[in-house]
Amino acid sequence: MKENMPSALAFIFLFLNISLLNGQSPPGKPEIHKCRSPDKETFTCWWNPGTDGGLPTNYSLTYSKEGEKTTHECPDYKTSGPNSCFFSKQYTSIWKIYVITVNATNQMGSSASDPLYVDVTYIVEPEPPRNLTLEVKQLKDKKTYLWIKWSPPTITDVKTGWFTMEYEIRLKSEEADEWETHFTGQQTHFKVFDLYPGQKYFVQTRCKPDHGYWSRWGQENSIEIPNDFTLKNTTVWIIVAVLSAVICLIMVWAVVLKGYSMMTCIFPPVPGPKIKGFDTHLLETGSPSKQKVDQRLTLPGRFHKLDDAGTLDS
Structure with a gap:
């Protein structure tokens, strides 16, 4: 056995030298880049693989939960893309610390990343807000402002208090270089x-x-602030005022032209006397000396016959 040891070591050194000359080596140390949860119900971890040593290299993610001795392997390497591990609701627990490690292995050896301690509650990164709308408005004092409104992310439950969400907006004009937040x-x-x-x-x-x-x-999203926003607003009111004045003048003119007819309809004339023998013209003049009243009407109960001359018989 002792005689074979030098030859075995020589073979190993020879193999290593040949491998190094061919650029082959154990894989480099991978690094966990980020872990993110969009909703406290699922999360994903991504890693940077490092060098492969010139050989096909396999990567695996293993994890254990705080207080548990069992080590588990990533349940889903596909959903979130290359060099990632996706944890569905089935594998996600809040208020639990995950100890996560990425391992790299090839024919020349293996390496492992530094462990990452993850609490799902503190790695939440939601989707951006949605339904962003912009509108130019004006106050009563004619001061113009931009009205901005939006909605929370779709998958974020803010109504039940599961999330308390805060927001930031940023804007800049097309001529500006920096955003105003x-x-x-x-x-x-x-x-x-x-x-x-x-x-x-x-x-x-x-x-x-x-x-x-x-x-x-x-x-x-973008919007253009009009140059003549105030002018447009004032012009509309001027047009409305002019049209209202014209309509009023037309109504007054119509009333003046048809005033007599309207007064006649509202206050009809009093009919003249219907008593036979009255001269309405004399009543209008008010001259009693010139009244020619049929004397038969002044002597009730007595009847006289007028002669041909028009005088009364005695």
Whole structure:
């Protein structure tokens, strides 16, 4: 046996020298890049593989939970893409510490990453807010502002209190180089004043839970601030006032032209006397000396015959 030892060691050294000359070596140390949960119900971990030593290298992710001695392998290497491990609801526990390690192995040897300690509650990174809408509005004092509103991420349950979400918006004009950022707290709307008329503004939003990280910035939306927003508003009111004045003048003119007819309809004339023998013309003049009243009407109960001359018989 002792005689064979030198030859065996020589063979090993020869093999190693040949392997090194061919650029083959054990794999480099992998590094866990990030672990993220979008909703406290699932999470994914990604890693950077490192060098492969010039040989086909296999990678595996193993984990154990705090207080448990059993080590488990990643349940899903496909859902989240290359060099990743996805944990569905079945494998996710909150308020538990995961000890996660990535292992690399090839024909020349193996290596392992530094362990990463993960609490799912503190690795939440939600999806960006959705339904971003922009609208230019005006206050009663004619001051213009940009009204921005949005909705929480679809998969985030903020109504039941499972999440407390905070938001940020950022905007810039097309001529600016840097973004202007505003923290909005838990409200899903915001007003921006002091805008430059005639310029186009770009807006984005993002959100963060009470524990965890900011989401990526959401889809960009844009709007142009009109130059003549106030002028347009004033012009509309001027047109309305002019039309109202014209309508009023037409109505007054119609009333004046047809005033007599309207007064006749409202206050019809009093009919003249219907008593036979009255001269309505004399009644209008009010001259009693010229009244020619049929004397038969003044002597009730007596009848006289008028002669041909028109005088009364005695």
